[in-house]
Amino acid sequence: MSAKKYLLGIDIGGTKLAGALADSEGRLLHKMRHPTEAHQGSQHVLDGIICLAQEVLTQANIASSDVSCIGVSCPGPVDCETGIMYSPPNLPGWGEVPLAEILQREFGIPARFENDANAAALAEHKFGAGVGYKNMVYLTMSTGIGGGIIIDGRIYRGAHGSAGEVGHQTLMPDGPLCGCGKRGCLEALCSGTALSRIIQGEVERHPESLMLKLADGQAEKLAPPVLVAAAKAGDETALEIWETAGYHLGWGLANLANILDPEIFILGTIAIKAGELLLKPTRQALNKFIFNRHIPLPDLVPARLGDEIGEYGAIAVALAT
Ligand SMILES: [Zn+2]
Structure with missing residues (x-):
């Protein structure tokens, strides 16, 4: 030894x-x-x-x-x-x-x-929600969306160390502008930054939404924590935003599943906070867009290691x- x-x-x-x-x-x-x-x-x-x-x-x-x-x-x-x-x-x-x-x-x-x-x-593979799985994809979900791909128990880096940029797959070529300069990336549709932008637009259209009250009327507080709180209280506008975000996320995950066939997707920060508000519509879209209907749907869980x-x-x- x-x-x-x-x-x-x-x-x-x-x-x-x-x-x-x-x-x-x-x-x-x-x-x-x-x-x-x-x-x-x-x-x-x-x-x-x-x-x-x-x-x-x-x-x-x-x-x-x-x-x-x-x-x-x-x-x-x-x-x-x-x-x-x-x-x-x-x-x-x-x-x-x-x-x-x-x-x-x-x-x-x-x-x-x-x-x-x-x-x-x-970390999630060795110590967290991915223990026991051989093939998994992890998504960081905070201000941006990053990713790490594990194949046969080892990280997959690609030819130049650039693999795993799952947040910059294009879902809508004419969609909202992404931080990378392109339009309609997954990151531009359901990252923390994207959700904050969407919330701010939706409360203008729906001033009755509980989100405005929860944010004390301050624009900078119209962000994912308020979206979670309002949806848990039954706010229709907040629930619809989670439905749409889950639809886009599940679509993106189905693209990854069709290419990589992982056993599990593990999702970071926003999914930990939102739980089933995000995971349920994500699972439905994953099921809708996945190609091979004869294999089990990949597991979809929040990350377990949190702040550490x-x-x-x-x-x-x-x-x-
Ligand atoms: Zn992008």
Whole structure:
């Protein structure tokens, strides 16, 4: 048995850095968070990452020589072979950053890398709702929609590490504008950003909607939490928005099911909050659009790891083979 008993995980987020220490099976032993302070530039964030990793080891009383691998979950494009990060959109001023080299120099430990959606998919597969499944697709559902694809128990990265961009499949070529510059992407129809835009339009048409009252009349509060609360109280406008969002989401998932034939779809943040308000119409549309009617419909469940997905993601990256 290896003398190195521990794994270190680092999750680099736009607003927070999370560090975690786990045993060789991935059981979380210690965790810690710092603000990213991305506005202070890349050197400041890099210093913060080193400092956080050092603090996790010190507080857990573990020597770096007892750690076999550092798993890193990155907020944007990363070359998993070289450990170079490329201009993450929420870390302004980063260009190319050779993080693997920096961590190796600082701690003498090899590092493994995944983008945050792939890391989250690995985390749900290893520790969450995907345990026991071989083929799954995970969708982050917050401001945007990202994805991680696991085939035969391993992450599928594609030829250039770019696989899994499930949010940018086109459903409506003339639909609403997406953050990527194209129109009618899944992300432009049912991400948090899209839902907020839709809610704001619908309450203008339906001023009697409970959502206006729940948002205290403030436009910035017309967002998914208000949509959940209003629908749970029976508000017709809110219920219709969830029906439409589920229809589009189920359509997108059916496209993925027709190509990948997964056993399960696991959906992040918005689906965790909305539950069956979103999952029921999504399941109906998935059933409607799926091609092969002789196979079981893929399971459709909310993600299970909630707020600790970053820590578990980084550790899952260190564990992945
Ligand atoms: Zn797009």
